[in-house]
Amino acid sequence: KSDGFWRRTNMFKKQQQDVFEERYLRFISILGKGNFGSVELCRYDPWGDNTGDLVAVKELQSDKKANMADFQREIQTISSLHCDYIVKYKGICYSAGRLSTKLVMEYLPFGSLIGYMEKHRQNVCTRRLLLFASQICKGMEYLQNMRYVHRDLAARNILVASDTLVKIADFGLTKIIPVDKEYYRVTQPGESPIFWYAPESISELKFSHKSDVWSFGIVLHELFSYCDISRNPKRKIGSYVQSPSMAIHLLNLLKDNWRLPMPSQCPPKVHSIMMQCWEFNSEDRPSFSSLQDMFENSLVTLNR
């Protein structure tokens, strides 16, 4: 079995598969709703005196039984990940009444990176953007070592734990790369906006660590554009609109070597890293470990 397999199965680390009792899970507010289901802020308060922990609880839309298998896989995935730059799994809650399972995770108070950047864009300096970028890169390097492909890396799926810490969230589309292959081919097109997709993912539905690197380049662009999608040229070509003709249009643009322009006040070195992530041929793109070195160096030079 591959080393990724052994690490995932936690043969050596007793899985604290904590079960949370629904009666102690006190609803506070809805954090987000989507086609995936919903994520709620709750307090797990067995003592009933408000001393319990705040937790983020994700549950499937009850009518989406079809996704139950996907949700089970998401729970299996997130419970196997132990990394400072990935949102932490806390346990599961079987809600008897609704015959459904809820995924309990740590609560990150600052919300999604997009909301955070919109709110704090005035005082987030380049050094902090590079810190966030290198943290996302570390999280992705860890995922790669576990032989997982995220497949939906985007600023909307990055959460902010504090002013100096961001974490990767939402493993709903994450797949394991089989040991004998370098990529995962999905059977039907997903629902994610093709804006974050590598060319081979658009044209052949192929996903690999190198297609995650392409998406990481897009996240870099989002970071250094302060997640301001209004100033985002690809929005104009409507790549938020999912349609086959749009995919062909985007693919031809990429084949003609069109790429997102450098965001204003983005350091040229960071732009060159983005361009390396956006090499048309997946094998020409850097790995997350070599990207990590590039950030270490740029953080150092920026310090001087």
Ligand SMILES: Cc1cnc(Nc2cc(F)c(C3CCN(C)CC3)c(F)c2)nc1Nc1ccc(F)c(N2CCCS2(=O)=O)c1
């Ligand atoms: C696991 C987790 C831990 N902590 C947190 N904290 C968190 C804290 C917050 F104040 C907010 C907002 C901030 C803005 N005001 C207006 C509303 C609440 C917030 F949205 C989140 N959220 C988590 N998950 C989560 C929540 C919500 C989600 F829409 C999505 N997702 C969406 C599609 C991919 S997604 O799965 O990432 C994941």
